[in-house]
Amino acid sequence: MELTDYTDYLPFWKQLTPIQQQQIQKETTFRQAPKGTLLYGGLEECLGLILIRSGQLRAFLLSQDGREITLYRLLDRDVCLFSASCILHSIQFDITIEAEKDTEFWLIPPGLYKKITEESAAAANYTNELMSSRFSEVMWLMEQIMWKSFDKRLAEFLLSECDLEGSSLLAVTHEKIANHLGTAREVVTRMLRYFQSEGFVKLSRGTVEVTDSKSLKKLTET
Amino acid sequence: MELTDYTDYLPFWKQLTPIQQQQIQKETTFRQAPKGTLLYGGLEECLGLILIRSGQLRAFLLSQDGREITLYRLLDRDVCLFSASCILHSIQFDITIEAEKDTEFWLIPPGLYKKITEESAAAANYTNELMSSRFSEVMWLMEQIMWKSFDKRLAEFLLSECDLEGSSLLAVTHEKIANHLGTAREVVTRMLRYFQSEGFVKLSRGTVEVTDSKSLKKLTET
Numbered sequence: 001m002e003l004t005d006y007t008d009y010l011p012f013w014k015q016l017t018p019i020q021q022q023q024i025q026k027e028t029t030f031r032q033a034p035k036g037t038l039l040y041g042g043l044e045e046c047l048g049l050i051l052i053r054s055g056q057l058r059a060f061l062l063s064q065d066g067r068e069i070t071l072y073r074l075l076d077r078d079v080c081l082f083s084a085s086c087i088l089h090s091i092q093f094d095i096t097i098e099a100e101k102d103t104e105f106w107l108i109p110p111g112l113y114k115k116i117t118e119e120s121a122a123a124a125n126y127t128n129e130l131m132s133s134r135f136s137e138v139m140w141l142m143e144q145i146m147w148k149s150f151d152k153r154l155a156e157f158l159l160s161e162c163d164l165e166g167s168s169l170l171a172v173t174h175e176k177i178a179n180h181l182g183t184a185r186e187v188v189t190r191m192l193r194y195f196q197s198e199g200f201v202k203l204s205r206g207t208v209e210v211t212d213s214k215s216l217k218k219l220t221e222t
Numbered sequence: 223m224e225l226t227d228y229t230d231y232l233p234f235w236k237q238l239t240p241i242q243q244q245q246i247q248k249e250t251t252f253r254q255a256p257k258g259t260l261l262y263g264g265l266e267e268c269l270g271l272i273l274i275r276s277g278q279l280r281a282f283l284l285s286q287d288g289r290e291i292t293l294y295r296l297l298d299r300d301v302c303l304f305s306a307s308c309i310l311h312s313i314q315f316d317i318t319i320e321a322e323k324d325t326e327f328w329l330i331p332p333g334l335y336k337k338i339t340e341e342s343a344a345a346a347n348y349t350n351e352l353m354s355s356r357f358s359e360v361m362w363l364m365e366q367i368m369w370k371s372f373d374k375r376l377a378e379f380l381l382s383e384c385d386l387e388g389s390s391l392l393a394v395t396h397e398k399i400a401n402h403l404g405t406a407r408e409v410v411t412r413m414l415r416y417f418q419s420e421g422f423v424k425l426s427r428g429t430v431e432v433t434d435s436k437s438l439k440k441l442t443e444t
Contacts, residue, residue: 124350
């Protein structure tokens with residue numbers, strides 16, 4: 001699968017020299033990662049800049065004792081910078097990136113991307129904007145954690161999952177929700193049962209069905 | 223007060239053209255901010271790149287109902303990027319920056335710094351590294367909040383304050399500590415009293431004296 005229009009992903013494409021463009025075209029590879037693939041983090045090597053054709057990636061923090069918190073998601077047409085975080089010396093945290101759905105993407109090797117950003121101010125500034133976007137998402141999350149009560153965070157999570165899936169029936173375990181929100185399974189179960197008693201959701205084994213998204217939405221706004 | 227050696231602050235200085243260097247020299251101004259000055263955030267306009275000569279700045283998040291959490295501190299010789307965050311379109315969070323001690327700094331106007339990063343890949347990459355550093359600090363904080371119990375966070379805070387102040391006697395109220403750590407005053411008071419009963423600290427009106435830093439240190443490591 002060849003990438004035909006680089007400007008879709010790299011807005012600085014036309015500001016590169018023909019030689020730089022050729023280098024990128026030559027070294028870009030197409031990859032497929034089935035759902036569940038660990039793309040980055042832990043013992044995986046520095047992957048490079050990921051240009052997502054289709055699918056869904058999840059970036060998360062992983063604690064020493066195996067707890068998780070989802071930082072952000074990347075979807076079709078998004079560019080993943082932290083899979084190339086080895087090129088940024090000052091990044092001193094470990095992020096984990098997994099394919100949350102079957103994902104197809106193009107990969108620009110880290111060494112080449114580093115070289116291009118060193119040569120091209122436009123590429124370097126684009127990298128800046130990418131990082132600013134992710135930074136903003138993490139700051140939003142931080143505010144949620146610090147200042148939003150858990151009922152609101154859970155309601156927001158369920159609504160955004162419904163949006164992502166295009167369905168009100170979510171195939172997700174309480175354990176998985178707990179990992180997303182960085183809390184314990186029991187906390188999630190208790191709140192989901194409360195939501196069920198209020199008629200907001202319907203719980204079955206391995207699924208959560210949102211039955212009253214209006215009320216959930218209202219909850220997030222109070 | 224004229225800045226004589228820009229390379230101390232801007233490692234890309236020698237990669238700039240003579241014209242770019244002259245522009246920066248011409249537009250850099252010296253400023254003084256007494257302790258307590260709000261430098262950035264809220265209704266303040268976009269300030270620019272701050273090069274700290276001496277003093278201490280605190281960057282924090284402020285919630286709608288006035289709660290705070292300290293993100294990071296900047297000290298002598300540090301460069302503050304987020305006081306120029308208006309030049310990064312993708313930054314979508316509001317950070318507040320105040321002088322926590324009397325602070326002297328040089329200021330490069332945001333428009334000029336933006337122009338320089340657009341022209342110079344070295345300057346743009348330096349901006350990237352600056353942002354990576356701050357991002358790393360925020361991620362560290364996130365992990366602290368998510369996964370460290372409050373006794374450890376408080377112990378770490380007290381020890382790092384002693385380091386910053388060069389003294390084991392801290393003139394700080396419980397309210398202020400609560401703001402730093404994003405929690406309620408009562409939570410801080412309760413834990414400080416526990417620390418006092420263990421002989422780690424001695425409390426007086428408006429001060430906390432660390433009397434057993436070894437045990438506090440041990441606490442942070444368990």
